[in-house]
Amino acid sequence: MSQEIAVIGSPDFTTGFRLAGVRKFETVADDEKDEQLDEAVSGVLEDENVGIVVMHDDDLEYLSRSVRNDVETSIEPTLVTLGGGAGAGGLRDQIKRAIGIDLMEEDN
Template identity: 75%
Template sequence: MSQEIGVIGSPEFTTGFRLAGVRRFENVPEEQKDDELDEAVSSMLDDDEVGIIVMHNDDLDHLSRTVRQTVETSVEPVLVTLGGGAGSGGLREQIKRAIGIDLMEEE
């Protein structure tokens, strides 16, 4: 089972995670997101040590259709997005995908 958390995003986004001890990260400056984000995400997806990938929700818009589809359907590593209007419904779906059950299932 993969143990590492990986963070992808702008240097400002990844810095807090790095200070908290996250060792796997890919810095992609804002001006290079359209060119380098797909490569950074693909590289992190291929890293067998990474079990969770954290990205800013707004960065999903910069991914190509193929890479975005891959991360949205990936079970391991699972993608968790933060900020930018990622509502509880999105987080709920991410948790459901990660553990296989809906913890908040309505009766």
């Protein structure tokens, strides 16, 4: 069972997680995202020890179509995005994708 958290993003984004004890991270400089983000994300997705991948929501736009599809359809590891206006709806969708049910679904 995958138990580690991995963080992918700019040095500013990953530093806080590293200070909090996250040991797996891929730092990609802002000016190199177009070239290196796909490779970083693909590598983390292939790591069997990673259960959760954390990225900034804005970084998703830098991913190629195939890698973005891999991230969006991945069940394990599960992608959690922060920032960028994902809001409660975005978090709700992430939880729903991760566990397969909508915990906040209203009974009508």
